[in-house]
Amino acid sequence: MALADLEKLARNEEGIASAIAVLRQYFGEKLKTGQALREQHAHTTTYIPSQLPDAVVFAETQEDVRETVRICADHRVPIIPFGTGTSLEGGVNAPAGGISIDLNGMDHIVAVHAEDLDVTVQPGVTRQALNDHLRDTGLFFPIDPGANASLGGMAATRASGTNAVRYGTMRDNVVSLTAVMPDASVVRTGGRARKSSAGYDLTRLIVGSEGTLGIITELTLRLYGIPEAMSAAIASFPDVESACNATILAMQSGIPMARIELMDTEGVAAVNAYSKLDMPEQPLLLLEFHGSPASVAEQAENFGAIAAECGGTGFEWVTKTEDRNRLWKARHDAYWAIKAAAPGKDAFPTDVCVPISRLAECVAETERDIKENRLYGPIIGHVGDGNFHASICLDPADADELARAEAVMERLAERALAMEGTCTGEHGVGQGKRRYMRIEHGTGAEVMAAIKRAIDPDNIMNPGKVVTLS
Amino acid sequence: MALADLEKLARNEEGIASAIAVLRQYFGEKLKTGQALREQHAHTTTYIPSQLPDAVVFAETQEDVRETVRICADHRVPIIPFGTGTSLEGGVNAPAGGISIDLNGMDHIVAVHAEDLDVTVQPGVTRQALNDHLRDTGLFFPIDPGANASLGGMAATRASGTNAVRYGTMRDNVVSLTAVMPDASVVRTGGRARKSSAGYDLTRLIVGSEGTLGIITELTLRLYGIPEAMSAAIASFPDVESACNATILAMQSGIPMARIELMDTEGVAAVNAYSKLDMPEQPLLLLEFHGSPASVAEQAENFGAIAAECGGTGFEWVTKTEDRNRLWKARHDAYWAIKAAAPGKDAFPTDVCVPISRLAECVAETERDIKENRLYGPIIGHVGDGNFHASICLDPADADELARAEAVMERLAERALAMEGTCTGEHGVGQGKRRYMRIEHGTGAEVMAAIKRAIDPDNIMNPGKVVTLS
Numbered sequence: 001m002a003l004a005d006l007e008k009l010a011r012n013e014e015g016i017a018s019a020i021a022v023l024r025q026y027f028g029e030k031l032k033t034g035q036a037l038r039e040q041h042a043h044t045t046t047y048i049p050s051q052l053p054d055a056v057v058f059a060e061t062q063e064d065v066r067e068t069v070r071i072c073a074d075h076r077v078p079i080i081p082f083g084t085g086t087s088l089e090g091g092v093n094a095p096a097g098g099i100s101i102d103l104n105g106m107d108h109i110v111a112v113h114a115e116d117l118d119v120t121v122q123p124g125v126t127r128q129a130l131n132d133h134l135r136d137t138g139l140f141f142p143i144d145p146g147a148n149a150s151l152g153g154m155a156a157t158r159a160s161g162t163n164a165v166r167y168g169t170m171r172d173n174v175v176s177l178t179a180v181m182p183d184a185s186v187v188r189t190g191g192r193a194r195k196s197s198a199g200y201d202l203t204r205l206i207v208g209s210e211g212t213l214g215i216i217t218e219l220t221l222r223l224y225g226i227p228e229a230m231s232a233a234i235a236s237f238p239d240v241e242s243a244c245n246a247t248i249l250a251m252q253s254g255i256p257m258a259r260i261e262l263m264d265t266e267g268v269a270a271v272n273a274y275s276k277l278d279m280p281e282q283p284l285l286l287l288e289f290h291g292s293p294a295s296v297a298e299q300a301e302n303f304g305a306i307a308a309e310c311g312g313t314g315f316e317w318v319t320k321t322e323d324r325n326r327l328w329k330a331r332h333d334a335y336w337a338i339k340a341a342a343p344g345k346d347a348f349p350t351d352v353c354v355p356i357s358r359l360a361e362c363v364a365e366t367e368r369d370i371k372e373n374r375l376y377g378p379i380i381g382h383v384g385d386g387n388f389h390a391s392i393c394l395d396p397a398d399a400d401e402l403a404r405a406e407a408v409m410e411r412l413a414e415r416a417l418a419m420e421g422t423c424t425g426e427h428g429v430g431q432g433k434r435r436y437m438r439i440e441h442g443t444g445a446e447v448m449a450a451i452k453r454a455i456d457p458d459n460i461m462n463p464g465k466v467v468t469l470s
Numbered sequence: 471m472a473l474a475d476l477e478k479l480a481r482n483e484e485g486i487a488s489a490i491a492v493l494r495q496y497f498g499e500k501l502k503t504g505q506a507l508r509e510q511h512a513h514t515t516t517y518i519p520s521q522l523p524d525a526v527v528f529a530e531t532q533e534d535v536r537e538t539v540r541i542c543a544d545h546r547v548p549i550i551p552f553g554t555g556t557s558l559e560g561g562v563n564a565p566a567g568g569i570s571i572d573l574n575g576m577d578h579i580v581a582v583h584a585e586d587l588d589v590t591v592q593p594g595v596t597r598q599a600l601n602d603h604l605r606d607t608g609l610f611f612p613i614d615p616g617a618n619a620s621l622g623g624m625a626a627t628r629a630s631g632t633n634a635v636r637y638g639t640m641r642d643n644v645v646s647l648t649a650v651m652p653d654a655s656v657v658r659t660g661g662r663a664r665k666s667s668a669g670y671d672l673t674r675l676i677v678g679s680e681g682t683l684g685i686i687t688e689l690t691l692r693l694y695g696i697p698e699a700m701s702a703a704i705a706s707f708p709d710v711e712s713a714c715n716a717t718i719l720a721m722q723s724g725i726p727m728a729r730i731e732l733m734d735t736e737g738v739a740a741v742n743a744y745s746k747l748d749m750p751e752q753p754l755l756l757l758e759f760h761g762s763p764a765s766v767a768e769q770a771e772n773f774g775a776i777a778a779e780c781g782g783t784g785f786e787w788v789t790k791t792e793d794r795n796r797l798w799k800a801r802h803d804a805y806w807a808i809k810a811a812a813p814g815k816d817a818f819p820t821d822v823c824v825p826i827s828r829l830a831e832c833v834a835e836t837e838r839d840i841k842e843n844r845l846y847g848p849i850i851g852h853v854g855d856g857n858f859h860a861s862i863c864l865d866p867a868d869a870d871e872l873a874r875a876e877a878v879m880e881r882l883a884e885r886a887l888a889m890e891g892t893c894t895g896e897h898g899v900g901q902g903k904r905r906y907m908r909i910e911h912g913t914g915a916e917v918m919a920a921i922k923r924a925i926d927p928d929n930i931m932n933p934g935k936v937v938t939l940s
Contacts, residue, residue, distance in 0.1 A: 115718045115827035116856075138722070158667045169665050171674070172642060187914045193823040194855040195639050196892035197628040197678055198910055199899055199936055200918045204641070204674035208667055225724040248585045252608070254695040254761075256726070291724075292772075295765050302762075353663040357585035385664040386586075422666035429669055440668055444657045447925065448670045454924030455917065466669055 009096035009464050015075035016097055020055050022071050023099065030058045041082050041092060041100040047348045047396055047405070048090035048431055053080055053100035060105040062180065062217040068101050069215065069460075070184040078463050081211040083153030084126065086145075088349060089430030091157065091210055095464035101215065103152055109133050110218065118175055118192055120220045123152020130221075139223040142167040145426065146332065152216045157428035158208030162331070165251075165384030166258040166290065169426065173222045174207050179214035182456040192220055205451070210428055211462040213455050227290035230258070232324040233300050234287070235312040236280040240264060240367075241360035243283045246303075246310040247383045248356055253306070255299050259288040260384040261331055264367060267338070267378035274337030275330040280314055285383070286331055288324070334380050335391065342376050342393035350409045350432075352416035353387040353425025362419055366390055366412050373404040387425035414439070429466045437468065479566035479934050485545035486567055490525050492541050493569065500528045511552050511562060511570040517818045517866055517875070518560040518901055523550055523570035530575040532650065532687040538571050539685065539930075540654040548933050551681040553623030554596065556615075558819060559900030561627065561680055565934035571685065573622055579603050580688065588645055588662055590690045593622020600691075609693040612637040615896065616802065622686045627898035628678030632801070635721075635854030636728040636760065639896065643692045644677050649684035652926040662690055675921075680898055681932035683925050697760035700728070702794040703770050704757070705782040706750040710734060710837075711830035713753045716773075716780040717853045718826055723776070725769050729758040730854040731801055734837060737808070737848035744807030745800040750784055755853070756801055758794070804850050805861065812846050812863035820879045820902075822886035823857040823895025832889055836860055836882050843874045857895035884909070899936045907938065 024031050032038075033055045042050040059065050072079040078098025085092060094100065106122035109130065113119065114137050121130060128148045130141050145154060145161040153159075155177060160169035167173065176190030189202040206213055237243040243262055250257060263271065263284045272279055287303060289296040300317040307315050318324055330337075339347045354362045363379055370377045370390065381388025390412060394401045413423040413436050423429075423436040438445045445468065452459070452467045459469060494501050502508075503525045512520040529535050542549040548568025555562060564570065576592035579600065583589065584607050591600060598618045600611050615624060615631040623629075625647060630639035637643065646660030659672040676683055707713040713732055720727060733741065733754045742749055757773060759766040770787040777785050788794055800807075809817045824832045833849055840847045840860065851858025860882060864871045883893040883906050893899075893906040908915045915938065922929070922937045929939060 113825065113827060114722070116825040117721060118825070158665075158671075160665055164665060168642070171665070171671065172638070181913070181917065185913045185916075187917055188912065189914055191887070191890035191892055191910075192825045193857075193886075193890070193892040193895060194826075195628075195630055195634060195641070195823055195857060195895050197894045197896050197898045198892045198903065199678070199907055199915075200683075200921060201628075201641065201671075201674045201678055202911075202914050202917060204671045205921075208669070208671055213670075225722045227724055251587060252584070252695045254697060291765075292768055294768055295761075298762055298764055353665055355583065355586040355588070355662040356664075357583060387663075387665060416663075417661070420661035420663070422661055422663040422668045424667045425663060425665050426667050428667045433668065437669055440661075441672075442658065443651070443655045444659055444672050445669075446655075447651065447657055447672060450924045451670060451675075451921055454920045 011097045012076055015077045016054050019071050019075040019077040019099065023055065023057060023068065026067055027057055032056045041102065042094060044085055044087045044090065044092055046088055046090050046432060047402065048093065051093040051095050053094035054097045056100045056102055058102045058105050062186065065101065065180045065215050065217050066184045066186065068099060069180050069182065072099055072460055073182060073184060073458065076458050076460060078460055080462050081156065081215050083124065083150030084147065086147035086149045087153065087157060087430060088427045089432035091428060091430035091465060093431060103150065106217065112137060113192065114139060116192060117223045118220050119223055120218060121151055122218060123150060123216045125151050127151060127154065134223065138226055140226050141221055141223055143170055143173055151219055151221065155207050155216055155219055156210050160426045162259045162261055162382055164382060165260055166256060167224065171204060171207055174203055175220040175222055176203050177206060177216050177220065178218035179206050179216050181214045182458065182461050187214065210430065210466050212452060212466050213461060229291060229293040229296045230324060231289050231296045231300055231317060231319040232287065232327045233303060233315065233317040234279065234327060235285050235307040235315040237283045237285065237310065237312050240283045240363045242311040243285050244356065244360040244383065246285065246307050246312055249306045249310065250303055251384060253302065255302055257287055257384060258290040261286045262381040262383040262388065264363065264379040267334060267380045270337040270341040270378055271330050271334055274340050275333055277330055286327060338378050338391045338393065345393040345395050347391040347393045349389045349391040350412060351387060351389045351425050351427045352412055352421055352423060353385060354416050354419045354421030356386040358419040358421070359383060359386050362415055363388060365415060369408050369411055373408050375405055375408060385425065386421065431465060434466065434468060481567045482546055485547045486524050489541050489545040489547040489569065493525065493527060493538065496537055497527055502526045511572065512564060514555055514557045514560065514562055516558055516560050516902060517872065518563065521563040521565050523564040524567045526570045526572055528572045528575050532656070535571065535650045535685050535687050536654045536656065538569060539650050539652065542569055542930055543652060543654060543928065546928050546930060548930055550932050551626065551685050553594065553620030554617065556617035556619045557623065557627060557900060558897045559902035561898060561900040561935060563901060573620065576687065582607060583662065584609060586662060587693045588690050589693055590688060591621055592688060593620060593686045595621050597621060597624065604693065608696055610696050611691055611693055613640055613643055621689055621691065625677050625686055625689055626680050630896045632729045632731055632852055634852060635730055636726060637694065641674060641677055644673055645690040645692055646673050647676060647686050647690065648688035649676050649686050651684045652928070652931050657684065680900065680936050682922060682936050683931060699761060699763040699766045700794060701759050701766045701770055701787060701789040702757065702797045703773060703785065703787040704749065704797060705755050705777040705785040707753045707755065707780065707782050710753045710833045712781040713755050714826065714830040714853065716755065716777050716782055719776045719780065720773055721854060723772065725772055727757055727854060728760040731756045732851040732853040732858065734833065734849040737804060737850045740807040740811040740848055741800050741804055744810050745803055747800055756797060808848050808861045808863065815863040815865050817861040817863045819859045819861040820882060821857060821859045821895050821897045822882055822891055822893060823855060824886050824889045824891030826856040828889040829853060829856050832885055833858060835885060839878050839881055843878050845875055845878060855895065856891065901935060904936065904938060
């Protein structure tokens with residue numbers, strides 16, 4: 001792989017062998033070294049080749065995590081946290097081998113505080129499991145990255161998704177967390193107060209650190225009352241620019257949209273074919289409104305007027321749950337729709353985020369670049385945030401196609417950075433985006449490296465990801 | 471002072487003298503050493519005695535900041551950033567002397583990006599100056615800590631205020647920032663994308679670090695469309711608990727309140743006397759709603775129903791700007807009202823934040839403690855966040871009164887921590903709250919110290935604040 005920044009990390013063979021022996025004494029059957037299991041723990045939806053850990057520990061308690069960290073620290077052996085394996089940039093690869101620590105067994109919902117609108121969970125709880133658990137409380141956790149990811153993994157990658165425009169990202173919705181640090185000490189980054197000015201924001205430092213500073217063993221998350229009413233709407237636009245203009249006007253006028261998603265023409269075509277819909281094959285905005293019945297009606301009406309002003313057509317507003325679900329299911333199935341449209345190929349979603357004023361230009365240039373390079377890669381975006389995905393389809397065995405796709409992805413990241421954006425809005429850095437960190441952050445990359453060295457001097461926590469130490 | 475944690479820091483006399491000499495060559499008249507000016511730059515609204523810097527540099531450009539940092543770093547001399555001097559916990563004191571860097575001259579509004587709902591400013595711009603500048607754009611910056619503080623200072627202390635319940639705090643509203651680090655390098659923590667998963671969150675690390683990691687020289691802030699309609703409401707309650715219960719129900723039901731403030735009985739009495747109002751002298755909630763005219767009407771109606779259910783009386787809803795302003799002016803004048811109610815004394819506001827389910831209990835115990843210690847200290851709170859202030863009035867020359875007040879403040883911080891809260895919701899740590907950091911953060915305090923050492927190994931950036939290094 002020319003472009004994935006796979007750091008040349010030496011394997012500490014002796015340390016790994018010793019650590020596994022000691023871990024086996026402690027964990028017995030909860031330590032596995034079978035090939036298939038190790039492969040599964042390095043596999044993610046990425047074009048980056050897998051790099052297997054040497055063993056997998058199935059942690060069930062915080063003490064299991066501490067013991068694993070203690071042993072790995074003693075032997076200077078890498079430790080790579082693993083949730084549901086839905087990371088997109090090689091986050092669970094083991095470039096220097098080491099121990100994958102599977103946190104799915106830590107799946108308790110510790111406490112729901114309905115009055116405080118918060119919940120404390122273990123890291124292996126998935127967002128769907130949490131929302132199932134909350135169903136009878138009238139509360140929900142909104143962050144939805146698409147995959148049914150673990151909440152620990154979502155915090156570690158600072159995930160977001162379709163409704164970040166209204167509810168924020170994991171950055172905004174983790175109240176505090178507990179992490180096992182590289183020296184096996186346990187840090188609780190805060191209580192349950194909604195806000196605090198008490199010192200450095202360790203919560204936000206660990207959220208998004210992708211397991212390179214510590215392993216999250218508990219999270220307190222914000223909850224929200226389930227809105228009394230929800231409705232969905234769609235509108236088609238002659239071009240991406242008109243759709244973006246409508247979004248900008250709607251944001252400026254303060255319509256509190258819960259979701260506003262853009263699909264480009266190719267995306268709509270793929271979704272139509274897959275979900276048996278007949279939406280006009282031109283750029284589409286798909287929206288959701290939350291509030292009281294009167295408020296969602298007003299929001300939809302106001303948005304409809306803005307859409308019309310910007311050249312939108314076919315504005316349709318649906319309030320019935322089944323209609324709303326049908327539309328949003330089509331959106332959520334977009335990944336599968338895109339894969340189905342490119343038989344024999346895999347879809348590799350990449351993501352960037354730019355100021356919304358630059359979004360139309362960024363999408364248009366990216367569409368052109370994809371086409372000019374004879375690739376298929378529909379664009380779908382969380383347009384209220386300026387965040388979009390190009391899901392480039394390719395056969396990883398086709399070296400030429402892969403090289404063209406990588407070049408397109410690289411230009412996309414550079415394009416976003418040139419527009420005052422970021423190389424990743426929500427997927428994270430992992431190995432895949434590491435090479436952009438110095439371009440994006442300049443001297444800030446050195447500050448990150450200084451923090452990593454101060455907290456993890458032996459570089460045992462998910463080495464080869466996010467920061468570059470050399 | 472028994473309780474203020476004034477670290478024993480040695481003065482580097484030789485370094486300070488040399489640094490001042492070199493700074494004078496560079497800055498000429500922009501460097502001042504007069505007693506009155508130095509006193510003014512150490513003075514804040516706090517019971518902590520002033521500790522003067524040895525000189526004040528008036529910076530006008532980022533290059534001025536860099537040059538000051540370079541010279542101070544060369545001579546290992548402390549550098550203390552200064553905005554409007556409204557910090558409450560000794561944040562601008564110079565416990566080891568050194569150079570106060572006054573950033574009020576850096577007051578340019580660099581760029582308004584109306585389409586992206588963001589603005590880039592220099593740190594000396596005050597929140598009122600920003601909102602005056604934005605007036606014709608239809609946009610505003612919501613964070614309002616009461617004082618007309620500088621935006622750099624607000625970011626440095628992670629300030630918030632009355633409308634954080636709707637718009638968040640400085641944590642949520644700084645998109646990115648530029649800081650001069652202790653080695654005089656310049657770090658830009660991000661672009662203008664709304665969200666990013668690209669590495670450690672340096673923005674949130676520097677927000678709230680109170681000048682101990684770097685000096686903010688530019689900020690990009692989120693803006694919001696001015697709501698089409700705003701209205702205010704008040705309701706009285708038989709006790710603090712009923713008022714808190716109404717708040718909890720309103721939050722759970724998703725009423726998007728822009729402000730919800732609690733005044734205890736003594737607070738209402740002080741405000742009545744000062745602002746010539748005749749509100750019932752019992753616990754009061756004061757609210758503001760933002761939205762469309764129909765939406766604010768619905769919000770007020772829904773809140774009115776909840777208030778009645780919780781025993782609230784005298785619910786009054788006002789939409790006229792002058793009525794709204796009259797109510798909110800009374801709230802904003804509360805500090806002066808409290809001072810006026812205690813002639814010959816100063817008011818020292820302290821703040822804590824707890825989960826809202828514990829708020830009533832925390833307020834009631836604090837009221838009792840204040841009374842039992844023969845002190846006067848009305849309580850006013852940002853109740854939607856669980857954040858409240860006790861403004862204890864005292865004569866600092868009265869050693870006995872001061873000791874009783876300090877003991878009350880200490881018990882308040884400990885009470886908040888015991889309730890899973892924080893020792894400061896929005897005022898910051900400075901010197902005044904430093905002794906609670908280990909209690910609140912445990913091993914997290916060591917992580918903060920490790921970060922401080924890694925970034926500022928010579929401890930020149932606002933030493934003696936926030937973190938304890940020994």
